[in-house]
Amino acid sequence: MKKSDQASFLPVVRELSRTYQAFEQFASYNIRRLGLTPPQFDVVTTLGNSQGMNCKELSDHTLITKGTLTGVLDRLEDKGIVVRSMQPNDRRSVFVALTPYGQELFSQAFPAHLDYMHNAFQQFGEQDLSGFCNELGRLRASFSQALEQQESEPA
Amino acid sequence: MKKSDQASFLPVVRELSRTYQAFEQFASYNIRRLGLTPPQFDVVTTLGNSQGMNCKELSDHTLITKGTLTGVLDRLEDKGIVVRSMQPNDRRSVFVALTPYGQELFSQAFPAHLDYMHNAFQQFGEQDLSGFCNELGRLRASFSQALEQQESEPA
DNA sequence: TATTGTTATACTCTATAACTATA
């Protein structure tokens, strides 16, 4: 019997995609009302929960690759939300932080977004939530591991 | 206490995003080797598991909106993978199906992709998998419902 | 030599809405 004949994991894959799409739709419905795209919002919240960081760290946190990040930051800078500055200690590095306006946006929009997201979780208790986290974590670990295996193999 | 102060669902949201990203990376690593993008692959597998369908049905299955679908189909047609034809019964409708080459691609690539995906699920048993589906399904239902609520509210 | 970030290129997808041809 070929492996593909017993693809009992297929429903999981389908369900994961559908669930993420539903989440993405729900979340971005609110995010776009702020005039932001999801990647932009991701950057703003990452910066908002820190004192600022360089592009490399920002890229690691958001999983946005450096080439793309330049464009995202450009657009956020145009909107006056973030500011770039040079670092004296390492002059290759660019320090990125929220502007005062960006901080105001963050401190207003982030709690509001949490309240919004809360609507989707009202029916779940602590136990449900930690159950979700566990299951998702198991899946994620497995995908990461499988990808690493692939990448380390000869093409 | 404000709702946002007790955001115990935040880890779930983060974990769902990370998990999906890990899945997406893992899956697309293989899909791109076929010279396809994930949306294109989605269309190919949807068509491959059917006798063909019109754009409306295809859009419903893949969740790709009609405007985007036109472009995706254009590129698949350029590659000789799908073919569009008119329907005599409803001349507004366009029937989309795999070409013989597209069918060959599908019948070779789809099982291969399942075998590839299988690598990420080896460690899970039937019970794990159905557990994942249940949890994901609960989440999805909740997101869908919450979005509907939002959309029905006065902006 | 390796790293940080920008630039360049070319493509792909997205959202939105106007448009056509049918029904």
Place this chain on the structure above:
DNA sequence: TATAGTTATAGAGTATAACAATA
């Protein structure tokens, strides 16, 4: 009037690689 699909527009993210400045 409503529906199916295309077209138009403008933007935004993606992958990739070359590049400049710095370490």
